[in-house]
Amino acid sequence: MALGEFELIERYFRPPVRRAALGGGDDCALLQPAPGQQLAVSTDLLVEGRHFLSTVAPERLGHKALAVNLSDLAACGAEPLAFTLALSLPRAEASFLAPFARGMLELAEQHGIELVGGDTTAGPLTIGITAMGQVPPGQALLRSGARAGDELWVSGCLGDARLALEVFRGRVELPGETFGAVREAMELPQPRVALGLALRGIATAAIDLSDGLLGDLGHVRRRSGVGATLWLDALPRSAALAAQPVSVQRECLLAGGDDYELLFTAPASAAEAVRAAGVASGTPVTCIGRIEPAAEGLKVYAEAHGREPLDLAAFASFDHFKTAG
């Protein structure tokens, strides 16, 4: 079935308008942030074969494409408002579009946000989403606020998405049920929006983990001008990952990518408030290290009180242009 562009938008991507003053179907959408709010804007582009495998179900792809943008809003402590979709796909087929739209709009519904505009075209499968949220001026969680002495925290578990990728690559074998669980971590990440909101006024800096822990911690270190200490044994991991050889665990935990958990910092005096924010938002949070003066650089210890830091040369951050395939 071939659909025209306008029919396609009408049929699959026209949910009812609520918060937006004007939804899709005009040249622009019109948004009205609440008085005294700043607008937070995030953009991500997903390309088949690079950001997702052709094996992913369309419903999960729709979910993930929006989830990675909501994760950016979460990392800023912003409340999601609306999003736009730019979709290039080889053929306009209902067998793809119906579940793709369902996965995307169900996640939107869970967060009470609207699809307010978009553009569809024939072409290679790529999905571009721009998500908008609001945050009171001065309350956004930035990458630049970490200070020496802060504790370093992470939400959820790390490394399962990378573990699933290694199964697809044939480097790791997992029993079917375990594979289903780690595959879900890769294909159905849950953006930590509630935690981001709960951390306003508590966290000093935050980022979402998309490029891998070492790479994203590097962004915080550069922006904040700080060093950091990581405790490898403190990094939260699933039973499936914990059952893997140490070398696999380290690679998945430190350079995994695609975790979409929040990495954040807070003064040691705020530890109880951080735990309370985790409980209030239903999100596990774990202290995994400490922010140090810039001169200390980055040190990763096998244990929280280890003496000798590990050699980091073996761990490379994920970079879309530097890694092949």
Add this chain to the structure above:
Amino acid sequence: MALGEFELIERYFRPPVRRAALGGGDDCALLQPAPGQQLAVSTDLLVEGRHFLSTVAPERLGHKALAVNLSDLAACGAEPLAFTLALSLPRAEASFLAPFARGMLELAEQHGIELVGGDTTAGPLTIGITAMGQVPPGQALLRSGARAGDELWVSGCLGDARLALEVFRGRVELPGETFGAVREAMELPQPRVALGLALRGIATAAIDLSDGLLGDLGHVRRRSGVGATLWLDALPRSAALAAQPVSVQRECLLAGGDDYELLFTAPASAAEAVRAAGVASGTPVTCIGRIEPAAEGLKVYAEAHGREPLDLAAFASFDHFKTAG
């Protein structure tokens, strides 16, 4: 030269931050619309071979990718504020990126707006832009406001972009200098932002011409619930197009696409105000027809006072999924 994603963004797409409270480099950009303003949001996706030819110079491609979004803001009467860029490209090469960024950021500079976020990845050449602007509540120009009796207006000239495409397709031949001019219409469209702002409070409806006059007029008719009369001889055209056979002229004028002029309606009593808005914004404006009751449908006459409407079956609107190649 292969660049990493972060170096690439730093090198080519990191202009100084001005209006945005926080520019690129964090999880989100933060925007602050002025008090009492709505945010207007537009998204477009450009794919090589479909929205632009491989023959286009990178600098012009950068210009056009942003221009088509500013054109959407113009059609809403919105004042541009900022934009995000999602860029997929086969290789990170300075020979492409430097002029591409220059063309894009020069147009941004002309309109006093900032690139506030983005995502780059390796993949087929596609460019997704989301532009944001502001407009006071109730003053946006919508597609839905046209009323029977309104006059129908258009800015600039129509059909040159399509004429250039026909030259590339080998169906039309033009002398070199003339081709250069129509090629510029295709590759360097000038978004009618100043006209859109000047038409606030005057125009009853507006849309930008991206799909071709008949197709885009159809959007206004559906949204407004009206019919329309078009006068073919009134349609503004370049000397290059006027020198073509009538059949070529009609196709380029009515179904051309890629014009990025504004099509708008205004009460007949506002004709002087419309002309004044054209003068104030330095934009030619031409009355090309009239809005009719819905029951009249669409009628195209060869002349303003012709008796027999033309047969429209020969003119198809441009639709990215219905037209091949």
